[in-house]
Amino acid sequence: MDILVVQHVEADPVGILGRYLEVKGAWLHTWLVPQRPTPPSGHYDGLIVLGGPMNACEDENFPHLARVAELIREFYSQGKPVLGICLGAQLIARAFGSRVYQNEMPELGFTPLFPVAEAEEPWLQDFQPGMPMMQWHFDTFDLPPGAKLLLTNSICANQAFRLGSHTYGLQFHPEVTPEIVMNWIAFKTDWIEAHYPHLFEQLRDQLVMHWVQSAQFTERLANAWYDQVVASAQTVPLLRQG
Structure with missing residues (x-):
């Protein structure tokens, strides 16, 4: 199965999520926006x-974002699975007309998440209430119309949702490795020292x-989402692009 990965900056790769997907048999095609203004065709x-x-x-500063919102709607309308992470989840909300706005406070580091009682996703079956997952965001969003909330916490209510049967938005970061997190800290060292001087030691x-528990969750997520990709490919007519 061929997966298009939208990567906005070099410091935010697909990480361990991509490794697990490749083990399952996925072919990942990365659109690294700074190096290519338009997504690859195919x-x-x-x-x-x-x-x-x-x-x-x-x-105005990142004109590709409008195209990404269009891509999300295109995949959704074709019944193809979509997975948005952090900014990606916010772009799903934007794509379907919901607000994206600044959260009351930044959410940085591993924070506990709690499943919503009605959540029945396979990748949430072993998710223990209060399980910590990595966060690195300043914004939040309103759920798209018809979306089902899956995970929440007291800092940022909308942590994971499903729209329709194949589109998922995750505000947290299941894809991270320790190296990715350390790169984020290096990228914002001055800001962290000024506002959160203990964050480096905390992280x-x-x-x-x-992290090991987080990675185990990511493997379950990758397996379940890839199974959806395979199942949808068997039922959705092949629509060629480009």
Whole structure:
């Protein structure tokens, strides 16, 4: 199965999520926006939209965002699975007319998440209430109309949702590795030292305590989402692009 991965900046790769998908048999085609102004042409069976430092509606500085919102709607209308992470989840909300706006406070580091009682996704069956997952965001969003909330917490209510049967938005970062997190810290060192001087030590300790469990969750997520990609490809007519 061929997966289109939208990568907004070099510091936000698909990480361990991509490794698990490739083990399952996925072929990942990355659109690294700074190096290529338009997405590669071709037929894709699923779409992953990664995180990034920009606001989801910052079209004047990042004109590709409008095209990404169009891609999300195209894959959704074709019944192809979509997975949005952090900015990607916010872009799903934007694509379907919902607000994206600044959260009351930044959410940085591993924070506990809680399943909503009605959540029945296969990748949430072993998700323990209060399980910590990596966060790195300043914005949040309103759920798209008809979306089902799956995970929440007290800092940012909309942590994971499903729209329709194949489109998922995750505000947290299941894809991270310790190396990715350290790169994010290096990218914002001055800001962190000025506002959260203890964050570096906190994240270093949190990675030791929580990353292995996070990676195990990511493997379950990757397996379940890829199974959806395979199942949808068997039922959706092949629509060629480009």
